Amino acid sequence: MRKNNRETFAMSTPFDYIIIGAGTAGCLLANRLSRDPAKRVLLIEAGRADHYHWIHIPVGYLYCIGNPRTDWLYQTEPDAGLNGRRLRYPRGKVLGGCSSINGMIYMRGQARDYDRWAQLTGDEAWSWHHSLPDFMAHESHYRLDGLPASQTPDKLNQFKQFHGAGGEWRVEKQRLRWDLLDAFAQAAQQAGIPATDDFNQGDNEGVGYFEVNQRSGWRWNTAKAFLRPTCMSRPNFTLWTSSQVVKLNIEAQANGQLRCTGVEVQTPSGRVTAQTSGEVVLSAGSLGSPQILQLSGIGPAALLQQHGVKVVHDAPGVGANLQDHLQIRSVYRVQDVKTLNTQADSFWGKAMIGLEYALKRSGPMSMAPSQLGAFTRSDARQPYPNVEFHVQPLSLEAFGEPLHNFPAFTASVCNLNPGSRGSVQSSGSASRDASGNVTQSRSTTATNAATGNSVQSSSSYNKDTGLTRSATCYNASGAVIACR
Ligand SMILES: Cc1cc2nc3c(=O)[nH]c(=O)nc-3n(C[C@H](O)[C@H](O)[C@H](O)COP(=O)(O)OP(=O)(O)OC[C@H]3O[C@@H](n4cnc5c(N)ncnc54)[C@H](O)[C@@H]3O)c2cc1C
Secondary structure: OOOOOHHHHHHHOOEEEEEEOOOHHHHHHHHHHOOOOOOOEEEEOOOEOOOOHHHHOHHHHHHHOOOOOOEOOEEEOOEHHHOOEOOEEOOEOEOOHHHHOOOOEOOOOOHHHHHHHHHHHOOHHHOHHHHHHHHHHOEEEHHHOOOOOOOOHHHHHHHHOOOOOOOOEEEEOOOOOOHHHHHHHHHHHHOOOOEOOOOOOOOOOEEEEOOEOEEOOEEOOHHHHHHOOOHHHOOOEEEEOOOEEEEEEEEEOOOOOEEEEEEEEEEOOEEEEEEEEEEEEEOOHHHHHHHHHHHOOEEOHHHHHHOOOOOOEEOOOOOOOEOOOOEEEEEEEEOOOOOHHHHOOOHHHHHHHHHHHHHHOOOHHHOOOOOEEEEEOOOOOOOOOOEEEEEEOOOEOOOOOOEOOOOEEEEEEEEOOOOOOEEEOOOOOHHHHOOOEEEEOOOOHHHHHHHHHHHHHHHHHHHHHOOEEEEEEEOOOOOEEOOO
16 A cells, blocks of 8 residues: 555545556556546555465465455355355455456456347447457467467467457466366367367357466466556555445535545545545446445435435446356266375375475466366257356365365356346445345246256266266255266
8 A cells, every 4th residue: 555644645635536446447447547647546445455375376266265354255145046045255355356366267258248238238339349459458368478389370360369468467378287177178079069279259169278367377466467566656546455435425516416526435544535526436346336336325215215324316226136157066076087186185295286386386276266168058049158167176065175085076067147136235334244245046947957957968078088987966055966
C-alpha cells in the first residue's frame, strides 16, 4: 500500500477514478486508466497484499482456498436441489482477487457466448469479433516468444490471428505430463473427441492439456501482470489494501440526476471517505459488486427494506441470476500407472516432488488443479460443446482434504449451460456479509441430464484406456453413485 495519510489525502483531492476491488478486472483497469498521467486513480482492495508464498507456488491453491488470509469464505445457503447441503464458495480476498487463488487455466470461452451477449444486449461490442482484439492486446503467449522452430509458417500465422505477444497476461504450457492423462486423451479421441492444442480460438471442442497463467513455474496473477512494476511506479496511482468499501455515496445533482460522488471505506485505522470528480468503477466480483450496490440502496426494494437500508433505486436485477458451473467429480481406481496419490504417499516421494520444484520449477508443485481438459457435447442434438471435463492424476474427498492412499484419478465434469439460477443477497451490513451466504439453486432436469450423460461418457473413455479398475462417482448431493 502507498504510504500516505489516507484521511487527509482522500478528503483533500478528489480522484478522477476510484476502482473498487483489485481483482482480475480491477488490476487491469487500474493499469489502463492510470496510463494517462493527468488522471489520478485510486484502487481499493479489501484483502491484503499478495505477499504469501502459497499464492505464487501453483499447488498453493490447496492452501489458499478456505484460508481467511486469501478467501472470503462464503458458503451457499442450504440447497434443496443439493440434498440440503451448503457448499463452500471460494472468492479471492487478496490483491489479484480470484486470479491469486484460482485454477490458472487460460480459458476465454466460446465465440457463441460473446455473440449471444451481443445479441441479448443489442451491443455489438460484446461480440467475439470485437472482444478478441482486447484479449490479444494484453496477452503474452509463450508460443509467440521468438520464432518457434516447431511451428510451420502456416500454423504460426493461423495462431497469430487468435493470440498476442508482448502483453502483460502471460500464458504458458504446463511443466509436466502424465502417462495416465495421455491415455485418457487418446481414449477420448477414439471416442470421437478431436485432439486440440488450443482451447482459445472460439470453438473449444476437443481434448488436450490446458494452458495456464504462469511464468516459469510460478502463478501469474493480475497484480504481477498489471500492477508491478508499471502502475506501482506511477505517481498518479494510489493503492489501498486491507480497505473494504462499505457504501457508495450517491447524491442528487442540480439537474435532479443521481451521481456517485465517492465511497465510504473501512480501513485498519477507521472509516474514510474517498471522493471522485470523475467515475467510480465497481469491479468487486460477482458477489462483491451486487453486495456493495445493495448496501448503497441499489437493489430489490423489498430486500433492502427488510434490512433497514434506505432505497435509492429499486433495481430487482441486482444480485439476481447468479450462474455457476457445478462439477461432478468421478474418481476412478487405476492400476499399473503412476498417479499423484501414490507418488505423494511416502516421505521420499514428497521429497522428490519438493526437490523437482526447487531445482526445475516443474512437477506436481507446478501443477494447476486440473491439467487435462475436454469440451464435448452431452448428446448428438447439442449444437455446441456443452460439457467440460477436468482430468487430474489424483483423487481426494474434497479440496483441502488429503489425497486418497490408493492409485486413482479424477475426471470431473460440468454442464457449461446450467439452467439453474441463484442469487446474492446482502444481509444489510458489510461486516456481516464478509463471511456471508450465497443462494444458488443448482438442479434442473436439463442440468441433470447433461451431466448424467457425461459421467457415463467419461466412464466409457476410461474403460478404453484399459487402466481403470473401478469408479466412484460423487453426485451433486455428495452421495456415491455407481459408474459403469
Ligand atoms: C476457486 C476458483 C477457481 C477458478 N479457476 C479458474 C480457472 O482456472 N480459469 C479461469 O479462467 N477462471 C477461473 N476462475 C474464475 C476467475 O478466477 C474469475 O471469473 C475472475 O477472477 C473474476 O474476476 P473479477 O475481477 O470479476 O473478480 P475477483 O477477481 O474476485 O476480484 C474482485 C476483488 O474485489 C475485492 N472486493 C470485494 N468486495 C470488496 C469491497 N467491498 N471493497 C473492496 N474490495 C472488495 C475482492 O477481495 C477481490 O479482490 C476460478 C474462480 C475460483 C473462485
